[in-house]
Amino acid sequence: MLSCSDLTGAACSAAGEVDGELEWLVAATADRDWCRSCGVQAHAHERRETLVRDVDALGRRVRLRWRKRRWCCREASCPVATWTETHAAIAGRC
Numbered sequence: 001m002l003s004c005s006d007l008t009g010a011a012c013s014a015a016g017e018v019d020g021e022l023e024w025l026v027a028a029t030a031d032r033d034w035c036r037s038c039g040v041q042a043h044a045h046e047r048r049e050t051l052v053r054d055v056d057a058l059g060r061r062v063r064l065r066w067r068k069r070r071w072c073c074r075e076a077s078c079p080v081a082t083w084t085e086t087h088a089a090i091a092g093r094c
Contacts, residue, residue: 010066010087022060027067028085035073037080042071045082052090066090 014025033042052064068084 013067018063022057022062023065024057024062025065025067028069028087030085033069033071033085035071035075035078035080036083038073038075038078040073040075040078042073045070045072048084 009029010026011029012024012026016023027047031044033044034040035042047067047069050066050068052066053061055062055064066087070082070084072082073080
């Protein structure tokens, strides 16, 4: 179970209630990332929203709309083209 205190490095830009559940729109606060393959500084390509459930906050269940950034490696010869950001507190593909 994820709690709000686990979301360091992310900021909430909107909050509301949807279908009886609290819903927060969150995004990572980091404005830079580096390619995990070659180490070149990446550039932000786009953002996509992912819905994350099973979050507890304020004594209630909360769902997160996570605006994940897609990064692109600037090195043409690097085998890694793009990747989406991750957060240690949120399991992949959840």
